[in-house]
Amino acid sequence: MYLYEMKVTFFSSKPYDKEFFDKANKKFNFELDYFDTHLGPHVLNLIDHSDAVCAFVNDKLNAEVLEALSKKSVKYIALRCAGFNNIDLEAAKHLGIRVCRVPAYSPEAVAEHAMAMILTLNRKTHKAYNRVREQNFALNGLMGFNLYQKTIGVIGTGNIGVAFAKIAKGFGARILAFDIAENQQLKDIGIEYCSLEHLFAESDIISLHCPLIEATHHLINKDSIRKMKKNVMIINTSRGGLIDTKAVIQGLKDHHIGYLGIDVYEQEEKLFFRDLSQTIIEDDTIQRLMSFPNVLVTAHQAFFTAEALEQIANTTLESLYHFEKSNDFENPNAVLI
Known part of the structure:
Protein backbone atom coordinates (compact mmCIF):
# COMPACT_ATOMS: atom_id res chain seq x y z
CA MET A 1 0.00 0.00 0.00
CA SER A 106 -8.91 -6.10 -22.20
CA PRO A 107 -9.32 -5.28 -25.89
CA GLU A 108 -10.74 -8.77 -26.25
CA ALA A 109 -13.82 -7.64 -24.30
CA VAL A 110 -14.86 -5.17 -27.00
CA ALA A 111 -13.74 -7.44 -29.84
CA GLU A 112 -15.75 -10.37 -28.50
CA HIS A 113 -18.84 -8.18 -28.13
CA ALA A 114 -18.50 -7.04 -31.74
CA MET A 115 -18.42 -10.68 -32.84
CA ALA A 116 -21.38 -11.47 -30.58
CA MET A 117 -23.37 -8.74 -32.35
CA ILE A 118 -22.44 -10.19 -35.74
CA LEU A 119 -23.54 -13.68 -34.72
CA THR A 120 -26.74 -12.42 -33.11
CA LEU A 121 -27.77 -10.36 -36.14
CA ASN A 122 -26.85 -13.14 -38.53
CA ARG A 123 -28.32 -16.18 -36.75
CA LYS A 124 -31.09 -14.17 -35.03
CA THR A 125 -30.55 -15.88 -31.68
CA HIS A 126 -32.30 -13.00 -29.88
CA LYS A 127 -35.45 -13.62 -31.90
CA ALA A 128 -35.17 -17.42 -31.53
CA TYR A 129 -34.88 -17.06 -27.75
CA ASN A 130 -38.11 -15.07 -27.56
CA ARG A 131 -39.93 -17.44 -29.93
CA VAL A 132 -39.08 -20.57 -27.98
CA ARG A 133 -40.14 -18.96 -24.71
CA GLU A 134 -43.55 -18.47 -26.36
CA GLN A 135 -43.51 -22.14 -27.46
CA ASN A 136 -42.99 -21.18 -31.09
CA PHE A 137 -40.46 -23.61 -32.54
CA ALA A 138 -40.81 -22.60 -36.20
CA LEU A 139 -37.67 -21.66 -38.12
CA ASN A 140 -39.29 -19.33 -40.64
CA GLY A 141 -37.49 -15.97 -40.72
CA LEU A 142 -34.44 -17.19 -38.79
CA MET A 143 -32.17 -18.10 -41.70
CA GLY A 144 -28.62 -16.77 -41.53
CA PHE A 145 -25.42 -17.23 -43.52
CA ASN A 146 -22.03 -18.83 -42.95
CA LEU A 147 -19.23 -16.51 -41.85
CA TYR A 148 -16.82 -18.99 -43.43
CA GLN A 149 -15.24 -17.46 -46.56
CA LYS A 150 -17.16 -14.20 -46.18
CA THR A 151 -15.18 -10.93 -46.36
CA ILE A 152 -15.02 -8.94 -43.12
CA GLY A 153 -13.62 -5.41 -43.18
CA VAL A 154 -11.92 -4.05 -40.07
CA ILE A 155 -11.51 -0.27 -39.89
CA GLY A 156 -8.89 0.55 -37.28
CA THR A 157 -6.28 -1.98 -36.18
CA GLY A 158 -5.29 -0.75 -32.76
CA ASN A 159 -5.48 -3.18 -29.84
CA ILE A 160 -9.21 -3.82 -30.21
CA GLY A 161 -9.11 -4.04 -34.00
CA VAL A 162 -6.25 -6.55 -33.81
CA ALA A 163 -8.17 -8.68 -31.30
CA PHE A 164 -11.29 -8.56 -33.46
CA ALA A 165 -9.41 -9.41 -36.67
CA LYS A 166 -7.90 -12.49 -35.03
CA ILE A 167 -11.31 -13.66 -33.81
CA ALA A 168 -12.86 -13.11 -37.25
CA LYS A 169 -9.95 -14.92 -38.89
CA GLY A 170 -10.78 -17.94 -36.72
CA PHE A 171 -14.13 -18.26 -38.47
CA GLY A 172 -12.38 -18.82 -41.76
CA ALA A 173 -13.34 -15.44 -43.14
CA ARG A 174 -11.25 -13.29 -45.45
CA ILE A 175 -10.17 -10.22 -43.48
CA LEU A 176 -9.54 -6.81 -45.03
CA ALA A 177 -8.12 -4.04 -42.85
CA PHE A 178 -7.67 -0.31 -43.10
CA ASP A 179 -5.51 1.87 -40.85
CA ILE A 180 -3.02 4.67 -41.38
CA ALA A 181 -0.43 2.41 -39.69
CA GLU A 182 -0.34 -1.22 -40.82
CA ASN A 183 0.17 -3.97 -38.24
CA GLN A 184 2.81 -6.45 -39.36
CA GLN A 185 1.53 -9.11 -36.97
CA LEU A 186 -1.82 -9.10 -38.77
CA LYS A 187 -0.18 -9.16 -42.19
CA ASP A 188 1.86 -12.19 -41.09
CA ILE A 189 -1.33 -14.18 -40.44
CA GLY A 190 -2.83 -13.35 -43.82
CA ILE A 191 -4.89 -10.24 -43.13
CA GLU A 192 -4.91 -7.90 -46.12
CA TYR A 193 -4.51 -4.14 -45.76
CA CYS A 194 -6.23 -2.11 -48.45
CA SER A 195 -7.72 1.29 -49.18
CA LEU A 196 -10.92 2.34 -47.47
CA GLU A 197 -12.73 2.39 -50.82
CA HIS A 198 -11.67 -1.20 -51.55
CA LEU A 199 -12.75 -2.31 -48.07
CA PHE A 200 -16.17 -0.69 -48.54
CA ALA A 201 -16.63 -2.34 -51.94
CA GLU A 202 -15.51 -5.86 -50.97
CA SER A 203 -16.77 -6.39 -47.41
CA ASP A 204 -19.85 -8.38 -46.48
CA ILE A 205 -19.41 -7.17 -42.89
CA ILE A 206 -17.72 -3.95 -41.74
CA SER A 207 -16.66 -3.53 -38.10
CA LEU A 208 -15.51 -0.14 -36.79
CA HIS A 209 -12.61 -0.01 -34.33
CA CYS A 210 -11.12 3.43 -34.97
CA PRO A 211 -11.10 6.48 -32.65
CA LEU A 212 -13.45 9.41 -33.16
CA ILE A 213 -11.42 12.31 -34.49
CA GLU A 214 -12.16 15.00 -37.05
CA ALA A 215 -11.05 12.74 -39.91
CA THR A 216 -13.30 9.86 -38.84
CA HIS A 217 -16.42 11.82 -37.88
CA HIS A 218 -19.33 10.36 -39.88
CA LEU A 219 -16.99 7.96 -41.63
CA ILE A 220 -20.11 5.96 -42.41
CA ASN A 221 -22.22 8.40 -44.41
CA LYS A 222 -24.40 8.60 -47.50
CA ASP A 223 -21.44 8.49 -49.88
CA SER A 224 -19.57 5.66 -48.17
CA ILE A 225 -22.74 3.56 -47.86
CA ARG A 226 -23.24 3.94 -51.60
CA LYS A 227 -19.83 2.30 -52.14
CA MET A 228 -20.71 -0.75 -50.02
CA LYS A 229 -22.17 -4.07 -51.10
CA LYS A 230 -25.93 -4.38 -51.03
CA ASN A 231 -27.05 -6.14 -47.83
CA VAL A 232 -23.84 -5.18 -45.98
CA MET A 233 -23.65 -5.60 -42.21
CA ILE A 234 -22.22 -2.66 -40.23
CA ILE A 235 -21.03 -3.05 -36.63
CA ASN A 236 -19.95 -0.15 -34.41
CA THR A 237 -18.50 -0.77 -30.95
CA SER A 238 -16.20 2.27 -31.04
CA ARG A 239 -17.81 5.74 -30.93
CA GLY A 240 -21.26 6.84 -32.04
CA GLY A 241 -19.99 9.79 -34.06
CA LEU A 242 -18.35 7.48 -36.58
CA ILE A 243 -21.80 6.93 -38.06
CA ASP A 244 -24.14 9.46 -39.65
CA THR A 245 -27.28 7.96 -38.14
CA LYS A 246 -29.71 9.60 -40.58
CA ALA A 247 -27.73 8.24 -43.53
CA VAL A 248 -27.73 4.77 -42.00
CA ILE A 249 -31.49 4.89 -41.44
CA GLN A 250 -31.94 5.79 -45.11
CA GLY A 251 -29.61 2.94 -46.05
CA LEU A 252 -31.75 0.55 -44.03
CA LYS A 253 -34.95 1.87 -45.60
CA ASP A 254 -33.43 1.46 -49.08
CA HIS A 255 -32.45 -2.15 -48.21
CA HIS A 256 -28.83 -1.31 -49.03
CA ILE A 257 -27.76 -1.97 -45.42
CA GLY A 258 -28.88 -5.47 -44.50
CA TYR A 259 -27.90 -5.44 -40.83
CA LEU A 260 -26.78 -2.85 -38.28
CA GLY A 261 -25.30 -3.51 -34.84
CA ILE A 262 -24.41 -0.55 -32.62
CA ASP A 263 -23.12 -0.51 -29.07
CA VAL A 264 -22.60 3.26 -29.29
CA TYR A 265 -24.82 6.10 -30.48
CA GLU A 266 -24.08 9.72 -31.31
CA GLN A 267 -26.62 11.07 -28.79
CA GLU A 268 -26.11 8.33 -26.22
CA GLU A 269 -25.32 10.60 -23.28
CA LYS A 270 -29.06 11.24 -22.84
CA LEU A 271 -29.91 7.54 -22.88
CA PHE A 272 -27.19 5.03 -22.11
CA PHE A 273 -26.26 3.85 -18.59
CA ARG A 274 -29.76 4.78 -17.36
CA ASP A 275 -32.95 2.86 -16.65
CA LEU A 276 -35.54 4.59 -18.83
CA SER A 277 -38.04 1.72 -18.82
CA GLN A 278 -40.73 3.93 -17.28
CA THR A 279 -39.91 6.94 -19.45
CA ILE A 280 -41.13 8.18 -22.81
CA ILE A 281 -37.98 8.51 -24.89
CA GLU A 282 -38.10 11.71 -26.91
CA ASP A 283 -35.20 10.80 -29.21
CA ASP A 284 -37.07 9.93 -32.41
CA THR A 285 -33.87 8.84 -34.16
CA ILE A 286 -33.03 6.01 -31.74
CA GLN A 287 -36.69 5.00 -31.70
CA ARG A 288 -36.66 4.78 -35.49
CA LEU A 289 -33.47 2.72 -35.41
CA MET A 290 -34.89 0.27 -32.90
CA SER A 291 -38.02 -0.16 -35.03
CA PHE A 292 -36.04 -2.05 -37.71
CA PRO A 293 -36.03 -5.84 -37.30
CA ASN A 294 -32.47 -6.03 -38.64
CA VAL A 295 -30.98 -3.56 -36.15
CA LEU A 296 -29.41 -4.58 -32.84
CA VAL A 297 -28.69 -1.92 -30.22
CA THR A 298 -26.76 -2.51 -26.99
CA ALA A 299 -26.10 0.26 -24.49
CA HIS A 300 -22.31 0.74 -24.56
CA GLN A 301 -21.67 -2.58 -22.85
CA ALA A 302 -18.89 -3.93 -25.08
CA PHE A 303 -16.24 -3.04 -22.48
CA PHE A 304 -18.29 -4.53 -19.64
Whole structure:
Protein backbone atom coordinates (compact mmCIF):
# COMPACT_ATOMS: atom_id res chain seq x y z
CA MET A 1 0.00 0.00 0.00
CA TYR A 2 1.34 3.42 -0.98
CA LEU A 3 -0.59 5.23 1.79
CA TYR A 4 -0.73 8.43 -0.21
CA GLU A 5 -3.67 10.81 0.27
CA MET A 6 -5.28 12.17 -2.87
CA LYS A 7 -8.91 13.09 -3.35
CA VAL A 8 -10.49 11.87 -6.59
CA THR A 9 -14.03 12.82 -7.61
CA PHE A 10 -15.82 10.42 -9.94
CA PHE A 11 -18.63 11.33 -12.32
CA SER A 12 -21.02 9.06 -14.24
CA SER A 13 -20.19 6.38 -11.67
CA LYS A 14 -22.24 3.23 -11.19
CA PRO A 15 -22.23 0.58 -8.44
CA TYR A 16 -19.78 -1.55 -10.45
CA ASP A 17 -17.36 1.40 -10.72
CA LYS A 18 -17.37 1.77 -6.94
CA GLU A 19 -16.86 -1.97 -6.47
CA PHE A 20 -13.80 -2.20 -8.71
CA PHE A 21 -12.22 1.15 -7.81
CA ASP A 22 -12.64 0.56 -4.06
CA LYS A 23 -10.91 -2.79 -4.48
CA ALA A 24 -8.05 -1.27 -6.51
CA ASN A 25 -7.76 1.62 -4.05
CA LYS A 26 -6.63 -0.65 -1.22
CA LYS A 27 -3.16 -0.26 -2.73
CA PHE A 28 -3.29 3.55 -2.89
CA ASN A 29 -5.51 4.73 -0.02
CA PHE A 30 -6.90 7.66 -2.04
CA GLU A 31 -10.07 9.43 -0.95
CA LEU A 32 -12.69 8.54 -3.58
CA ASP A 33 -15.90 10.52 -4.03
CA TYR A 34 -18.57 9.03 -6.32
CA PHE A 35 -21.37 10.83 -8.16
CA ASP A 36 -23.68 9.17 -10.67
CA THR A 37 -24.43 12.39 -12.53
CA HIS A 38 -22.67 13.41 -15.74
CA LEU A 39 -19.88 15.96 -15.45
CA GLY A 40 -20.80 19.31 -16.92
CA PRO A 41 -21.15 22.97 -15.95
CA HIS A 42 -24.28 22.22 -13.92
CA VAL A 43 -22.55 20.01 -11.33
CA LEU A 44 -19.25 21.75 -10.68
CA ASN A 45 -20.40 22.70 -7.19
CA LEU A 46 -20.07 19.01 -6.25
CA ILE A 47 -16.30 19.23 -6.52
CA ASP A 48 -14.75 20.15 -3.19
CA HIS A 49 -10.98 20.16 -2.62
CA SER A 50 -10.37 17.45 -5.21
CA ASP A 51 -6.94 16.81 -6.66
CA ALA A 52 -8.36 14.85 -9.58
CA VAL A 53 -11.57 14.24 -11.51
CA CYS A 54 -12.28 10.82 -12.97
CA ALA A 55 -14.58 11.01 -16.01
CA PHE A 56 -16.24 8.57 -18.37
CA VAL A 57 -17.16 8.57 -22.07
CA ASN A 58 -20.17 10.89 -21.93
CA ASP A 59 -18.82 13.48 -19.50
CA LYS A 60 -18.23 16.88 -21.08
CA LEU A 61 -14.79 18.36 -20.48
CA ASN A 62 -14.92 21.45 -22.68
CA ALA A 63 -12.93 24.64 -22.09
CA GLU A 64 -15.63 26.09 -19.82
CA VAL A 65 -15.67 23.05 -17.54
CA LEU A 66 -11.87 22.75 -17.50
CA GLU A 67 -11.45 26.40 -16.58
CA ALA A 68 -13.88 25.95 -13.69
CA LEU A 69 -12.01 22.83 -12.55
CA SER A 70 -8.72 24.71 -12.67
CA LYS A 71 -10.18 27.43 -10.43
CA LYS A 72 -11.10 24.67 -7.98
CA SER A 73 -7.43 23.56 -8.00
CA VAL A 74 -8.06 20.29 -9.84
CA LYS A 75 -4.68 19.15 -11.16
CA TYR A 76 -5.54 15.95 -13.02
CA ILE A 77 -8.23 14.51 -15.27
CA ALA A 78 -8.35 10.71 -15.41
CA LEU A 79 -10.44 9.32 -18.26
CA ARG A 80 -11.44 5.78 -17.36
CA CYS A 81 -11.78 4.90 -21.03
CA ALA A 82 -9.60 4.74 -24.13
CA GLY A 83 -11.26 7.50 -26.16
CA PHE A 84 -10.64 11.19 -25.49
CA ASN A 85 -12.96 12.96 -27.93
CA ASN A 86 -14.94 14.41 -25.01
CA ILE A 87 -12.11 16.60 -23.65
CA ASP A 88 -10.55 19.80 -24.98
CA LEU A 89 -6.90 18.84 -24.69
CA GLU A 90 -5.64 22.24 -25.82
CA ALA A 91 -7.61 23.96 -23.06
CA ALA A 92 -6.35 21.45 -20.49
CA LYS A 93 -2.76 22.01 -21.59
CA HIS A 94 -3.19 25.79 -21.41
CA LEU A 95 -4.55 25.47 -17.87
CA GLY A 96 -1.79 23.11 -16.75
CA ILE A 97 -4.18 20.20 -16.09
CA ARG A 98 -2.62 16.82 -16.80
CA VAL A 99 -4.76 14.20 -18.50
CA CYS A 100 -4.50 10.42 -18.59
CA ARG A 101 -6.62 7.62 -20.01
CA VAL A 102 -6.76 3.83 -20.18
CA PRO A 103 -5.39 3.09 -23.67
CA ALA A 104 -5.88 -0.67 -23.47
CA TYR A 105 -8.19 -2.54 -21.14
CA SER A 106 -8.91 -6.10 -22.20
CA PRO A 107 -9.32 -5.28 -25.89
CA GLU A 108 -10.74 -8.77 -26.25
CA ALA A 109 -13.82 -7.64 -24.30
CA VAL A 110 -14.86 -5.17 -27.00
CA ALA A 111 -13.74 -7.44 -29.84
CA GLU A 112 -15.75 -10.37 -28.50
CA HIS A 113 -18.84 -8.18 -28.13
CA ALA A 114 -18.50 -7.04 -31.74
CA MET A 115 -18.42 -10.68 -32.84
CA ALA A 116 -21.38 -11.47 -30.58
CA MET A 117 -23.37 -8.74 -32.35
CA ILE A 118 -22.44 -10.19 -35.74
CA LEU A 119 -23.54 -13.68 -34.72
CA THR A 120 -26.74 -12.42 -33.11
CA LEU A 121 -27.77 -10.36 -36.14
CA ASN A 122 -26.85 -13.14 -38.53
CA ARG A 123 -28.32 -16.18 -36.75
CA LYS A 124 -31.09 -14.17 -35.03
CA THR A 125 -30.55 -15.88 -31.68
CA HIS A 126 -32.30 -13.00 -29.88
CA LYS A 127 -35.45 -13.62 -31.90
CA ALA A 128 -35.17 -17.42 -31.53
CA TYR A 129 -34.88 -17.06 -27.75
CA ASN A 130 -38.11 -15.07 -27.56
CA ARG A 131 -39.93 -17.44 -29.93
CA VAL A 132 -39.08 -20.57 -27.98
CA ARG A 133 -40.14 -18.96 -24.71
CA GLU A 134 -43.55 -18.47 -26.36
CA GLN A 135 -43.51 -22.14 -27.46
CA ASN A 136 -42.99 -21.18 -31.09
CA PHE A 137 -40.46 -23.61 -32.54
CA ALA A 138 -40.81 -22.60 -36.20
CA LEU A 139 -37.67 -21.66 -38.12
CA ASN A 140 -39.29 -19.33 -40.64
CA GLY A 141 -37.49 -15.97 -40.72
CA LEU A 142 -34.44 -17.19 -38.79
CA MET A 143 -32.17 -18.10 -41.70
CA GLY A 144 -28.62 -16.77 -41.53
CA PHE A 145 -25.42 -17.23 -43.52
CA ASN A 146 -22.03 -18.83 -42.95
CA LEU A 147 -19.23 -16.51 -41.85
CA TYR A 148 -16.82 -18.99 -43.43
CA GLN A 149 -15.24 -17.46 -46.56
CA LYS A 150 -17.16 -14.20 -46.18
CA THR A 151 -15.18 -10.93 -46.36
CA ILE A 152 -15.02 -8.94 -43.12
CA GLY A 153 -13.62 -5.41 -43.18
CA VAL A 154 -11.92 -4.05 -40.07
CA ILE A 155 -11.51 -0.27 -39.89
CA GLY A 156 -8.89 0.55 -37.28
CA THR A 157 -6.28 -1.98 -36.18
CA GLY A 158 -5.29 -0.75 -32.76
CA ASN A 159 -5.48 -3.18 -29.84
CA ILE A 160 -9.21 -3.82 -30.21
CA GLY A 161 -9.11 -4.04 -34.00
CA VAL A 162 -6.25 -6.55 -33.81
CA ALA A 163 -8.17 -8.68 -31.30
CA PHE A 164 -11.29 -8.56 -33.46
CA ALA A 165 -9.41 -9.41 -36.67
CA LYS A 166 -7.90 -12.49 -35.03
CA ILE A 167 -11.31 -13.66 -33.81
CA ALA A 168 -12.86 -13.11 -37.25
CA LYS A 169 -9.95 -14.92 -38.89
CA GLY A 170 -10.78 -17.94 -36.72
CA PHE A 171 -14.13 -18.26 -38.47
CA GLY A 172 -12.38 -18.82 -41.76
CA ALA A 173 -13.34 -15.44 -43.14
CA ARG A 174 -11.25 -13.29 -45.45
CA ILE A 175 -10.17 -10.22 -43.48
CA LEU A 176 -9.54 -6.81 -45.03
CA ALA A 177 -8.12 -4.04 -42.85
CA PHE A 178 -7.67 -0.31 -43.10
CA ASP A 179 -5.51 1.87 -40.85
CA ILE A 180 -3.02 4.67 -41.38
CA ALA A 181 -0.43 2.41 -39.69
CA GLU A 182 -0.34 -1.22 -40.82
CA ASN A 183 0.17 -3.97 -38.24
CA GLN A 184 2.81 -6.45 -39.36
CA GLN A 185 1.53 -9.11 -36.97
CA LEU A 186 -1.82 -9.10 -38.77
CA LYS A 187 -0.18 -9.16 -42.19
CA ASP A 188 1.86 -12.19 -41.09
CA ILE A 189 -1.33 -14.18 -40.44
CA GLY A 190 -2.83 -13.35 -43.82
CA ILE A 191 -4.89 -10.24 -43.13
CA GLU A 192 -4.91 -7.90 -46.12
CA TYR A 193 -4.51 -4.14 -45.76
CA CYS A 194 -6.23 -2.11 -48.45
CA SER A 195 -7.72 1.29 -49.18
CA LEU A 196 -10.92 2.34 -47.47
CA GLU A 197 -12.73 2.39 -50.82
CA HIS A 198 -11.67 -1.20 -51.55
CA LEU A 199 -12.75 -2.31 -48.07
CA PHE A 200 -16.17 -0.69 -48.54
CA ALA A 201 -16.63 -2.34 -51.94
CA GLU A 202 -15.51 -5.86 -50.97
CA SER A 203 -16.77 -6.39 -47.41
CA ASP A 204 -19.85 -8.38 -46.48
CA ILE A 205 -19.41 -7.17 -42.89
CA ILE A 206 -17.72 -3.95 -41.74
CA SER A 207 -16.66 -3.53 -38.10
CA LEU A 208 -15.51 -0.14 -36.79
CA HIS A 209 -12.61 -0.01 -34.33
CA CYS A 210 -11.12 3.43 -34.97
CA PRO A 211 -11.10 6.48 -32.65
CA LEU A 212 -13.45 9.41 -33.16
CA ILE A 213 -11.42 12.31 -34.49
CA GLU A 214 -12.16 15.00 -37.05
CA ALA A 215 -11.05 12.74 -39.91
CA THR A 216 -13.30 9.86 -38.84
CA HIS A 217 -16.42 11.82 -37.88
CA HIS A 218 -19.33 10.36 -39.88
CA LEU A 219 -16.99 7.96 -41.63
CA ILE A 220 -20.11 5.96 -42.41
CA ASN A 221 -22.22 8.40 -44.41
CA LYS A 222 -24.40 8.60 -47.50
CA ASP A 223 -21.44 8.49 -49.88
CA SER A 224 -19.57 5.66 -48.17
CA ILE A 225 -22.74 3.56 -47.86
CA ARG A 226 -23.24 3.94 -51.60
CA LYS A 227 -19.83 2.30 -52.14
CA MET A 228 -20.71 -0.75 -50.02
CA LYS A 229 -22.17 -4.07 -51.10
CA LYS A 230 -25.93 -4.38 -51.03
CA ASN A 231 -27.05 -6.14 -47.83
CA VAL A 232 -23.84 -5.18 -45.98
CA MET A 233 -23.65 -5.60 -42.21
CA ILE A 234 -22.22 -2.66 -40.23
CA ILE A 235 -21.03 -3.05 -36.63
CA ASN A 236 -19.95 -0.15 -34.41
CA THR A 237 -18.50 -0.77 -30.95
CA SER A 238 -16.20 2.27 -31.04
CA ARG A 239 -17.81 5.74 -30.93
CA GLY A 240 -21.26 6.84 -32.04
CA GLY A 241 -19.99 9.79 -34.06
CA LEU A 242 -18.35 7.48 -36.58
CA ILE A 243 -21.80 6.93 -38.06
CA ASP A 244 -24.14 9.46 -39.65
CA THR A 245 -27.28 7.96 -38.14
CA LYS A 246 -29.71 9.60 -40.58
CA ALA A 247 -27.73 8.24 -43.53
CA VAL A 248 -27.73 4.77 -42.00
CA ILE A 249 -31.49 4.89 -41.44
CA GLN A 250 -31.94 5.79 -45.11
CA GLY A 251 -29.61 2.94 -46.05
CA LEU A 252 -31.75 0.55 -44.03
CA LYS A 253 -34.95 1.87 -45.60
CA ASP A 254 -33.43 1.46 -49.08
CA HIS A 255 -32.45 -2.15 -48.21
CA HIS A 256 -28.83 -1.31 -49.03
CA ILE A 257 -27.76 -1.97 -45.42
CA GLY A 258 -28.88 -5.47 -44.50
CA TYR A 259 -27.90 -5.44 -40.83
CA LEU A 260 -26.78 -2.85 -38.28
CA GLY A 261 -25.30 -3.51 -34.84
CA ILE A 262 -24.41 -0.55 -32.62
CA ASP A 263 -23.12 -0.51 -29.07
CA VAL A 264 -22.60 3.26 -29.29
CA TYR A 265 -24.82 6.10 -30.48
CA GLU A 266 -24.08 9.72 -31.31
CA GLN A 267 -26.62 11.07 -28.79
CA GLU A 268 -26.11 8.33 -26.22
CA GLU A 269 -25.32 10.60 -23.28
CA LYS A 270 -29.06 11.24 -22.84
CA LEU A 271 -29.91 7.54 -22.88
CA PHE A 272 -27.19 5.03 -22.11
CA PHE A 273 -26.26 3.85 -18.59
CA ARG A 274 -29.76 4.78 -17.36
CA ASP A 275 -32.95 2.86 -16.65
CA LEU A 276 -35.54 4.59 -18.83
CA SER A 277 -38.04 1.72 -18.82
CA GLN A 278 -40.73 3.93 -17.28
CA THR A 279 -39.91 6.94 -19.45
CA ILE A 280 -41.13 8.18 -22.81
CA ILE A 281 -37.98 8.51 -24.89
CA GLU A 282 -38.10 11.71 -26.91
CA ASP A 283 -35.20 10.80 -29.21
CA ASP A 284 -37.07 9.93 -32.41
CA THR A 285 -33.87 8.84 -34.16
CA ILE A 286 -33.03 6.01 -31.74
CA GLN A 287 -36.69 5.00 -31.70
CA ARG A 288 -36.66 4.78 -35.49
CA LEU A 289 -33.47 2.72 -35.41
CA MET A 290 -34.89 0.27 -32.90
CA SER A 291 -38.02 -0.16 -35.03
CA PHE A 292 -36.04 -2.05 -37.71
CA PRO A 293 -36.03 -5.84 -37.30
CA ASN A 294 -32.47 -6.03 -38.64
CA VAL A 295 -30.98 -3.56 -36.15
CA LEU A 296 -29.41 -4.58 -32.84
CA VAL A 297 -28.69 -1.92 -30.22
CA THR A 298 -26.76 -2.51 -26.99
CA ALA A 299 -26.10 0.26 -24.49
CA HIS A 300 -22.31 0.74 -24.56
CA GLN A 301 -21.67 -2.58 -22.85
CA ALA A 302 -18.89 -3.93 -25.08
CA PHE A 303 -16.24 -3.04 -22.48
CA PHE A 304 -18.29 -4.53 -19.64
CA THR A 305 -16.36 -7.56 -18.39
CA ALA A 306 -14.84 -8.18 -14.98
CA GLU A 307 -11.36 -8.32 -16.50
CA ALA A 308 -11.78 -4.96 -18.23
CA LEU A 309 -13.21 -3.20 -15.17
CA GLU A 310 -10.37 -4.47 -13.00
CA GLN A 311 -7.79 -3.22 -15.48
CA ILE A 312 -9.53 0.15 -15.88
CA ALA A 313 -9.53 0.73 -12.12
CA ASN A 314 -5.91 -0.34 -11.59
CA THR A 315 -4.56 1.62 -14.55
CA THR A 316 -6.48 4.79 -13.67
CA LEU A 317 -5.34 4.92 -10.04
CA GLU A 318 -1.79 3.94 -10.97
CA SER A 319 -1.67 6.82 -13.47
CA LEU A 320 -2.85 9.33 -10.87
CA TYR A 321 -0.19 8.09 -8.47
CA HIS A 322 2.50 8.50 -11.13
CA PHE A 323 1.28 12.02 -11.91
CA GLU A 324 1.54 13.10 -8.30
CA LYS A 325 4.91 11.42 -7.73
CA SER A 326 6.29 12.54 -11.13
CA ASN A 327 7.14 8.94 -11.91
CA ASP A 328 7.70 7.60 -15.40
CA PHE A 329 4.79 5.74 -16.95
CA GLU A 330 5.28 2.15 -18.03
CA ASN A 331 2.80 2.79 -20.86
CA PRO A 332 3.35 6.31 -22.25
CA ASN A 333 0.12 6.00 -24.27
CA ALA A 334 -1.76 6.40 -20.99
CA VAL A 335 -0.64 10.05 -20.80
CA LEU A 336 -2.38 12.54 -23.05
CA ILE A 337 -0.74 15.68 -21.64
